Amino acid sequence: MSELHLGYPFRAMVVFTASLALALLLLVLPVGRGLASPVAAGVVVVTLAAVVLRTLQRNRARAQNAHVMASLGATTASLPVSLRTRMPLMLVTGDSLPELFNRDGDGERVAHVGNGAIWLRVDNPGDLPHVGVAVKRWRDGRAPDGVVLSIAPAAHASDDALAQALRIARQAASDASRMLGARLPGYVAIYQRLTTSPAAAVDSQWYGVSSACRLTEALQGDAQRLEAVMRAAETQAQQAGSDPVPAARAAALASIIGWTQRAVIGPLTDPRQPAMPWPLWGTGWIDCGPASDFRSPWARDIHAHSRITPPPVAASPVPWPLPQPLIEAMPRRLWVSPRLTAVAHAIALLAFAGALAIWGSAGNNQALLSRAGADLDRFSTIPVAHDNARRNALQALVADRDQIDRYARLGVPLRLSFGMYRGDAVMPVLDTAISSYEAPPPPPAVVTLDSMSLFDSGKAQLRPGSTRALVGALEMIRVHPDRRILVAGYTDNIGNADSNLKLSIARAGAVRDWLVEASGIPVTQFAIQGYGDTRPIASNATVAGRAKNRRVEITLVPNAPKEVPLGGAPKEVPLEDSPGI
Structure with a gap:
């Protein structure tokens, strides 16, 4: 079978949708990486699972219905592809299917192309969902147009057996509609010999009701349509004159219509049944069918209501006519190409x-x-x-x-x-x-000098030759002539604390005086401070520690307002009021 159309591109749409979801998730949506990564992985897994599952389903459906689709393709090989999607396609299930499809002695056939429809045989009603899906794919996404349920009363041993078969067909039709996503109009075709005339078995016609709307209510409550069917049969009987066959057919037709309402339409449309009621669009009867005797459900129904037993009749010669008149008023669905839908x-x-x-x-x-x-x-x-x-x-x-x-x-x-x-x-x-950000001034630049290299013990006069130790401080001052200079003196704790404080101030003043003279910087830029033994940097308990504590520190102070805090000294001297200035 040539498959020129592949129906709705489900797998491609799944991949497309997943790609959009991943792009949004990873590139656009305000979702954190901690959540986006597992969600993206989940999307990928679900997409792969959907694609694999869909592939397996299609392969399984293709394998299950290969013979049906092959026969359908061979039967419709002469039809253009566009015609097979526009021409109604009916699934036929139920009784006596070989008599309907085996034509011209050419063996058992599964499909038949009539003047107004393509008829496809489904031997097992349970296969309706799978065959419907395969047909939808074969027809480029268009579902079957309806299901014909063939009922031959003589083929059933009892009303209970018939009711069970009807319930199975109803459930299968409901499953097929759900899987296809489209309603499947139902048509009931009753094949029953109504007369014993051999001519009627060869040349028979359909009597029934067909409409573009559901007939469930009409068949149960609107007697006018059913009366119209019986009046048509009675009119034929009157026109036939002395021929008894039309009159017998009219009488039998009235009886079988009542039986159909009770034994067939009821089980198919009863809302109390588990499956969804099967919507019916047409019901027909024909004086054609298998051999029948008093044991058939319809014959027993006649006997129960009238105490009359219908005579046995022979089977009609094959092939039996397909119910083409029933689907002439079938509802037409708007069909859109699956690619356009995608x-x-x-x-x-x-x-x-x-x-x-x-x-x-x-x-x-x-x-x-x-x-x-x-x-x-x-x-x-x-x-x-x-x-x-x-x-x-x-x-x-x-x-x-x-x-x-x-x-x-x-x-x-x-x-x-x-x-x-x-x-x-x-x-x-x-x-x-x-x-607007301004960095804070850098910490003051400090030069620390050993007092013993500048002064004799207990003295505040610079020793001769000691000025070489001050050259480094002098260079620092000359590089920053705009800075203010603080000269601070420190001693160890040997001796009186007040004497040590005075000595530290005197030594700071001596260093300040030398720097003023050597640098030429105004004395107003200098300040002196004495701390005595209050700020040791090492332990006074050792000789080495006391040597470190005896020192003079020269510090460059950043430009600041007049009141410049010089660091929490026990005796702080503002720059303008420093001793010796």
Whole structure:
């Protein structure tokens, strides 16, 4: 069988949908990596499972219905591909199917192309769902147009056996409708010899009801349609004159219509049954069928109501006519190419993905602005004195500014795009905040001199030749002529504390005087301070420790307002009021 059309591209649509979901999840939506990765893995697993399952289902369905589809393809080989999708295709199941399909002595056939429809034989009603799916694929996504249930009363031993067969057919039709996603109009064709005339068995016609709307209610409650069928038979009997066959057929037709309502239509449409009621669009009767005697359900029904036993009749010669008149008023469904349907679904998915992308981009942009705003607020609320915290906040601002600048140079990433990007508006605010930062002055530069290399013990006059030790401090002062200089003296704890304090101040003054004379810097830029033995840097319990504590420190002080704190000394001297100035 040539398969030029593959129906709805389910697997391609699954892959397309999964690709959109992954792109949104990983590139656009405001989802953290910790959640996005497992969700993306789940999407991939589900997609692969769906593709594999669909492939297995299609292969299994193809294998199960290979002979049916091969026969259908061979039967319709002469039909154009476009015609086989537009021409009604009816599934036929139920009784006496060989008599309906074996024509012209050409052996058992599964399919038959009539003047108005393609008829496909389904021997087992339980196969209706699988055959329906295969037909839908063969017809380029168009489901079968209906199901004909062939009922031969003489083929059933009792009403109970017939009711059980009807329940099975009803359940199968319900399953097929669910699997196909489309309603399957039902048609009941009753094959029963109504007369004993050999001519009637050869040349018979259909009597019945067919409509473009459901006939369930009509068959149960609208007697006018059924009366019209019986009147048509009675009219034929009147026109036949003395011929007894039409009159006998009219009488038998009235009886079998009542039996059909009770024994066939009831089990198929009873809402109390587990399966969904089978919607019927047509019901017909024909004076044609298998051999019948008093044991058939219909014959027993006649005997129960009238005490009349119908005579036995022989089987009609094959082939029996297919119920073409029943489907002439069948409802027509609008058919759309599955590829066109897939395109519409793809467009709808793209529109939905676009809406999600815009929503996700808006969320990402809001997060960007919120983060920059939070960093700005944190930087502005940190006191100037807390420079380490301000530097950390400043680094966050610089990172925000660099990120936005990178977007401006290299392009905005997808997660911030879709017309939602607002980063350019915050760039001037970040630049202003970054430029407002002023680093604190560096710590004072300090030169420490050993007092014993400058002064004799207990003295405050510079020893001859000791000025070489002051050359380093002099060079530092000359490099920064605009800085103020603090000269501080320190002693060990040997001796009286007051004497040590006075000695430390005197030694600081001696060093200050030499520096003023050697550097030419005004004395107003100098300050002296004596700490005595109050600030040891080593233990006074050892000779080496006491040697370290006897020192003179020369410190460059950054420019500051007039009141410059010089460090919590027991005796602090402002620069303008320092001793010796």
